[in-house]
Amino acid sequence: MIEYALFFASSCYGVALLLDLWRITVGPSAADRILALDTMVINVIALLVLYGIWRGTAIYFEAAMLIAMVGFVSTVAYCRFLLRGDIIE
Amino acid sequence: MSLGGGFLFLIALLPFVGALVPGLMIRAGRNACAVSTAVPTILALTMLSILAPGVLRGEVVQAEIDWLPQLGLSASFFLDGLGLLFAGMILGVGLLITLYARFYLSSEDPMGQFYTYLLLFQGAMLGIVISDNILLLLIFWELTSLSSFLLIGYWKHLPEGRQGARMALAVTGAGGLAMIAGMLILGNIAGSYNLTDILQAGDEIRASEWYLTALVLILLGAFTKSAQFPFHFWLPHAMAAPTPVSAYLHSATMVKAGVFLMARMWPVLAGTDAWFYIVATTGLVTMILGALIALFKDDLKALLAFSTVSHLGLLTMLLGFGTQAAAVAAVFHIINHLTFKAALFMTAGIIDHETHTRDIKRLGGLRQLMPITFLIGTIAALSMAGIPLFNGFLSKEMMLEEASHTDWLGSHYAVPILATLGALLSVAYSFRFVSHVFLGPVRDDYPSKPHDPPFGMWAAPALLALLVIIIGVAPFLAEGIVTSAANAVTGADLHPHLKIWHGVTPALWMSAIATAGGAVLLSQHPKLDPLWNAAKRPEAKVIFDKLVAAIVSTCRAITEVTHNGAISRYLAIFTATSVVLGWLAYASGGLPAPTRELLPVAPVIFVGWIMVIVATLSIVIMHHHRFRALVLIGIIGLSISAGFAYLSAPDLALTQISVETVTIMLLLLALHFMPKVTPKESSLGLKLRDGAIALAAGCGVAALSYAFLMRDVETISGYHLDNSYEGGGGTNVVNVILVDFRGYDTFGEIIVLGIAGLVIFALMHALLDGPAARRLINMDYSRDRSKDRHPLMMVVVTRVLMPIAIVVGLYIFLRGHNEPGGGFVAGLVIAIALLMQYMASGFAWTQERKRIEYHTMIGLGVIIAGLTGVGSWLAGAPFLTSAFTYIHLPPIEEFELATAMLFDLGVFLTVLGAVMLMLYSLSRIARFAGETVNVEPMSFDPGEQDEEKATP
């Protein structure tokens, strides 16, 4: 049963990633692209955790956590660039 | 080594050692300078005269020291008749020239330099004539080119001097290089570069298939040096040199180096048709052409120069005949030409010096004003004309004698007639020298009123003139040296008898015709001169200059078209080369059969694949919007690190994603100062070219990786898996490899990071101290910026988030040895945590709160890592040998301590320091560009305002 659930969930996130990709490429506004990238990060985190469950290992947990962290930082950086130009003024 | 050998070395060495002296002695005055120059020459002469008797008896003095045996180059010298003759000439004339120059050079001329160059040249020249190793000979040969370059260009400020020097260097240098090749071939045939060995191997060489090549190459060297047609043109231009130089180099010695070489190689190279037709013909042509031109030159020195060319031609022709008698004649004429021509040059110098002109048309009637000079000049000139009782006559007779029975392409008359013509012309210009300069009425329009020079100046030519007569009337005095020299040339045992009267021979008739004809021709000179000047002839110098100019501009064009500063093209070439060569290498080898199955692909992975490809293509398509491209790069980083995690590389996943983030930060920071869009400027053609290259590269790399992905290979990493825990004390094999098995790589790697930090810091300073600073200050951010500089929410959240991030960083560091993580990732995580703080409240504000010395941090990191490595020396183990132990102190559970962790700490500090130093440098630039430093952590804190109100 879990296998199917895993498959369903990962497929959902796979499709989600493709939708994000579409949004990034078409934009139109820079904010849209950043938003889509941020969403992508979230989806990848979910996928990593799913993968961890599938493989029954916690090895990918750090990756997920780190991605969450740097994802946030880079999103803020992108936005600050649009807002102020200098991201660490 | 014999005493004689020792002398030989000294003779070769003295001039070079002596060359140092004049430069220093000049402070002691011109006389001291001249004397100090004469001393080594005199010493050498004395030693030579000590050796002379033996050599004249037919002995050969030899001396050898190994120099470069691998090459077959040895410092070996030998002195035989030929060497003795030339050495004597070089030293003797050298001495006279030294004396003469002392009075000739004016006080403005740097005399020390002159004598230094002179001695250098003398040494080089001596080296040529006594070398017993052709490679050594080559060295001296090139040295004569160089030192003559300096001597001809002695009057640097005169364009003629500079151009003459460059021309001489180019022509003789080219010849010299050709000769190098020829000599090497010769040596390879003979199996030795020793002259004595080569002289033995004559038949072998003449038989070799390479003979003609070697011959031509060597003759190129000889002809250029001895100004043989068509290389004769450089010599007159070399006359721009001071007269002593012309007298020494361009009549007595250097130009005879070619002749010497032909004489030297005579036993080896001569005697074949190739030799006869090339050498004799060239000589004949040169003789006539030189004489003809000389006749119509108005510049005294030019006249003498071309007469020299003509006489060199004569000598070449004689050697070309290849008969022993001709060789004897050549040797004898060498001596005679030396005496009268040097005397003539000095006379010309005196006239120039006294009248301040060398233009024959402005001279005449000097007989009355300068009787001594007249006497000397006339004697020398008559000898040059070949008038009996002067030595020139004797050797000319012998020449005509040889010419009279030499066939050329089956014709009996060609050579005799042409030889006579040559003699005739030489009579004409010799007489012209006397009559147009000395005879005739005294004029009142000399640029300066002439009179005989001081004794010192005419002593030298007078001595030579005396020799002219002595040899002329008592030739048997010269028999000894001529014999030994001739024997050295021919390698035979000859006993020539030099007599004035040979009876009525064809030669006598020929020279009679020549003399009479010459006189007649001269009488017609006034009529012929305008015709000659009107006649169109190719001007050698013009052609040469045009040629050089053409070559230079071609080289310049090629260079500037190929190295035009277009790095994009360089890179295209580089990539294309790699692809093409890589493909050729691949195609010329084969592949074993695949040994692996394809791994299954989960659908999500397929999605990741699409993400990478779409992102890459989008970047390529819309990279003109730079910010957009940066966002798109994010996708790739994300997908790749996810992919790494999926493909069992958690460490890579962590590192990739954090590096990617920091990189993007740096790019954003830089983009802030740069244009936000890339102009569309590359043409369609360019795009297609690059597209094609890119496509090829992509396919190549893909194919390559696919090729090995399907094939297993036995690798060394099994050892790492087996020994990671027992030997390295860690279960994360990757990290153990990094900090232990290949810790040395990591050591280098963190040093790269440390250097990067330094470079960026230094660069920042270079920018802020330079003109860039002005541009930065004038930079304006007029475009709509948010007024909310440090949003309240961000600041507040960071206050919690940053400490958490730091804990995460420390965690990742501590577990790195056994689980994914390690110093590098940890360093980046902490850096990112700090970045959060910077983005919340600004770099400057944060820095003011807590100053961290990033330089020190990097230094500390590198040093800790280094010392950890060095520490293992104490244990007698090699650099970076790790040690670890498990500590157990209840109630805490067992934990591990490893030196590798100390090393990792170094890594950690370096990474953190480097990243921070980069950010620091960038924010320094930003503040230079007018960013202000905020005093508050956030744009506006309503809470604090209220506290204000609450507490009046």
Next chain:
Amino acid sequence: MHWIILPVVLPALLAPLIGFVMRHDITLARVASMTGTVLLVAIALGLTALASDGVTHIYRLGDWPAPFGIVLVLDRLSALMVLLTSTLALIVLIHAIATGWDARGRHFHALFQFQLMGICGAFLTGDVFNLFVFFEVLLIASYGLMIHSGGKARMQAGLQYVVMNLAGSTLFLFALGTLYAATGTLNLADLAIRVPEIAAEESALVRVAAILLMIVFAVKAALFPVQFWLPATYSNAPAPVAALFAIMTKVGAYAILRVHTTAFGPGMPGIEGLAGNWLFPAAIVTIAVGAFGVLGSRHLTPLIAFSVVGSMGTLLVAVAAFSPTATTAALYYMVHSTFAAACLFLIADLVVTRRTSDVLYPEPATVQNGLFAALFFAGAIAMAGMPPLSGFLGKLLVLDALREPGLIGWAWTAILVGSLLTIVGFARAGSTLFWKSTALPVPQEDGTDAVAAAMPATSTQVAPVMLSLAVLAALAIFAGPVSNFLEETSAQLFDRAGYVNAVLGPVEER
């Protein structure tokens, strides 16, 4: 027995101290840097003495056995290269300090030491990936030195230099990936065992690796068609840096010698004739490129840079023969051309700083015109391969070593015609700079004229040039003993079995 690592560890520990502790005190930094360099020379001498016993000395880092850990290998060749590096470094450093170049920007000495560390590391390592790492170390340090003290032209040239080398490093990694995928090892000795075992019909991957590595090294060695970057870089680099870079091209040549004799040596079925086939013609063209550049340059420093390209061509022609004799010649020429190039760049610095530009155009004679002329003349004849300095012998050695009828025609023509063009080029430049200038009126001492204001060069400023000329002279005088050593060096280089046994231990122990 830790001698072997010292050339790496000493600067690696000294540089941070200079860069981070002494960064506010140039005098202290100078003293430290000078001391370190002198020590390095001493160490290098020690290592050369150590290596001259003919034994291949091994240093196992982390005490891990080869091929699993990284080993340093000290044989005559690596010792020679380290000695060459340190000597050159000392000469250059004196110039940098005497002329104050080091104070015209930040962190000169730290970067200088790091640079030395990188170069020595590259010469000593026995592991191809470690070679990559130290290439990067020396490169990134060289980036810093290249743009030292900044300025528009230098910054742009620096940018191009960095980009070119980043491309090179990327290719290096592609090559190493292919190599590991094909052989499963990174250790040179291990490669020397595994590569010959690869059958010709299964050799595609290793062939690709070999040729890609060749290209990577060729970029460093300025071999056609990847030499384009060099002139702009060298002529825009600060003079002492340009002089130091004389060794950088040699790093490329060394790498080709080392890797393509030991790992991809002649007589291996898999990569038969791969290296030489491409190297030889490319080297011939390189000579031409260099010679044309020398004759065609409008500026002094590019002229010298092109002469460096030409000399690399000559050097690589000899290398391409992959025979002990030719390698001996190549090594001799390598040592010679390193000092010749450095010498010329240092002279050029003395001259150009006393002129308004380095355009080959007569300007009123500067102070010490005669001295500079003499020095330039000496440097030029060395570089052009004229006697009496070592260039001529080097040239003869190379010519003499290339006796195969196939080679003679092209090689000899290229080398001889090349040196003729070079001679003429230098002669023209020299006569313009030093002779023509004497014809011009010396400007009034109104201080406005840069040339008039030029200070005479101090003896310490001239000393480095003199030193390098002295080295060149010594190289010529003691050519015999020197090439004895070099002959043994190349013999050792071509003794693959000896190398393998030294690194991996005798066959039965493996």
Next chain:
Amino acid sequence: MLPRLIPHPLLSLTLVLVWFGLVNTFTLGNLILGAFFGIVIPMITAAYWPNRPTIARPLKIAEYILIVLWDIVVANVQVAMIILFKPEPDIRSQWIPIPLELTSAEAITVLAGTITMTPGTLSATLSSDGKAILVHCLHTDDPDTVREEIKARYERRLQEIFP
């Protein structure tokens, strides 16, 4: 003394918990290590958090968290419906400015965060004096209800937590 040793007790506690979250095993050694970090790190970073927000009635915090979590679940479903089934043109988004009584930065942050995390509303920006917040509402017909609900449901409670 204590305030200087532990400037932000809650933060310290969080860090200890975070540490356990990371190591994911409860051992004495980890407790010691965690406690160490919990004390040291806030001390090092104290400079970046100058003022000390006073927190009254910690129990309220738990209540608040539960309420928010519940709202998140509910609102998620509602919004999911809108996104999935509501035809695009019928979606009426609104700007809703909300004046604030809250004054402490921390409180305002929490409120804004809550608004964003509960789907359907989004705090887009504050007024430059931090006394009002501009909320974007995905779909509503009367903004006033939304404003009232936010003020009543969250802001009031936060006022109690951060007096």
Next chain:
Amino acid sequence: MEIIVASSIGVLTAGGVYMLLRLRTFPVILGIALLSYAVNVFLFASGRLAIDQSPILSPYGEANYTDPLPQALVLTAIVISFGMTAVLVMIGLGAYLEAENDRIDVDLEEANNASETGTRV
């Protein structure tokens, strides 16, 4: 999987090379970045591909592990290329600020004329 990886490497390389050959500094930097992605994956792939065989020694006895060495090499490569990229970015910025344009090709004609002080030799 192998095809996926190989083709991704190919695409990244192609994109990287194309960008590397552009005429402005910034795209070139992007090209270098793409290339380093490509080469990192390439180097990683030289250890062949494996799923769920992380080289973290498991406490429970025997297990299969992927080749750890290439991973270590890639880590080193990543770090180095990070340092290099950082320097490249800064020098690019420096060149832009000095030259007031971010063309990466230098027009030597221009440079020559700038430094011309007279006719050629």
Next chain:
Amino acid sequence: MNFFAELLVSLALVISGVFGFVGSYGLVKLKNTLQRLHAPTKATTLGVGGVLVASMIFFYAKTGHVSVHELLITLFLFLTAPITAYFIASAYLVRNLREDDLPKNEGDFGWSIYNDPPEPDPDR
């Protein structure tokens, strides 16, 4: 692992999957940027939340001892998501809207993006 646990895990996974999808679907469907900004909060909250809950239950059921580090990620996301949204919104407002496109603030200061903050009193 007992059926109940499996059921819970599967349920959580399905829920998570659905909301994860909805988040990105909204990103595509909704017509203007600010509306789109609402969508991903689904993925963040219930999406990832669901997966993490699933993971916690799964590992508890598998190994027997509680795994809490999933909570870390949750904490992280809850702390950061509002900021992310705030920044993206501001970025959009700055680049695409002017102040008068927005409703006026009753207070005496305009919205922070378009207006400088009030001067802090000089004596502080």
